[in-house]
Amino acid sequence: MGTSTFSGPLRSQDSLKLISKDTTSGLIQDRTLHGNAAKDTRRYYLDEYFNNLPKINGFLIGAETKDFASIGDGNELIEDIAVVGAALGDFATASLSVDTVDLTLTATVTAANVVTVSLGNFTGGAIDLGSATLTAKVIPLGIVANNGANANFEVLGTNMTSALSTRNATAAGITLTTATADEDQAILAPHLDGATAWHGTNWGTENQTVWECSINTNAIDNQKLWAGLKLTNDQLVATDADQAYFKFQTDATNSEAFTDFTVWHFIHSIGGTDFISALPITVAANTIYHLKIEIDSARKLSIFVDGIQYNITSTSGSTGGTAVTSGTTKSGAMTDDVDLIPYIGIEAGAAAAEAVDVHYQCISRTLFE
Secondary structure (H helix, E strand, C coil): CCCCCCCCCCCCCCCCCCCEEEECCCCEEECHHHHCCCCCCCCCEEEECCCCEEEEEEEEEEEEEEEECEECCCCCCEEEECCCCCCCCCCCEEECCCCCCCCCEEEEEEECCEEEEEEEECCCCCCCCCEEEEEEEECHHHHHHHCCCCCEEEEEECCCCHHHHHHHCCCCEEECCCCCCCCCEEEEECCCCCCCCHHHHHHEEECEEEEEECCCCCCCCCEEEEEEEEEECCCCCCCCCCCEEEEECCCCCCCCEEEECEEEEEEEEEEEEEEEEEEEEEECCCCEEEEEECCCCCCCCEEEECCEEEEECCEECCCCCCCCCCCCCCCCCCCCEEEEEEEEEEEEECCCCCEEEEEEEEEECCCEE
């Protein structure tokens, strides 16, 4: 179709699509973000282009239930709390789930992963707190370096650091790189404390949620790469009872066995039953992929890669994978009222760093379920 000129506004009763057509193959691809070139006033939209780099979350938390002995006047009680990631020199505070009855409460990081809490009694009489939850909060010394960090997303994973979330001179967005040990991870996640709408808003199976991202592979050697909607950040198929995500892995080490380790797979789980669709897309190095998941009003999934829709298998199984083709077959109905979280991650399959570029991520839902 050639260029058209309209004298008035362009109107569509349903939606407007931005379409590209390959002049050689004739392949038509939907390039529309959020499924509509004009945003719908009945939906709520979020877009993330990573103006600021995601960093490691600033706070570390540890909590234990303690049965405190009576503390005499002028005495103090010392308790240790395990806080994974705490290091000497970090700042620490503590709190109790019961009234401290004018006790002084101080906290100090005394060893790697250990916070020592002191409860001092200077009240003039003995105090017995009984059983209570003691919580320690650690602010890493390097938190100052995280000023200006992304307000919506953080990075996490085995041996992940803020320094491994970087810019790329040739790719828009961010680059996530693992450390150099086997099973090291670089995972992009929304802040899970509810401070951002990416997590504070529920992206439920009943909300007609639409999620999409654009990522760029780097070298393809020994890795697991995943992106989509899950309950946890784990790349394993069996971990989450309800999920919908894309996955590529080069072998079955520290993961499940796929029939074909060269292609994209789409995994969805409904109430603990897993389904693996093997897409006819060979994953190539240094290649951009646009991945999209739609949940309709009947809680059924549709999936798209680079603007092309693919069928979803109805054959269950947590290994292998059923080959599918392009088409419009949806999944069965997802479990009702399950709130999912968008995750993108890469895991090293050997003692060498692996990386993925994330250009952007978008999500939307109906205003009210």
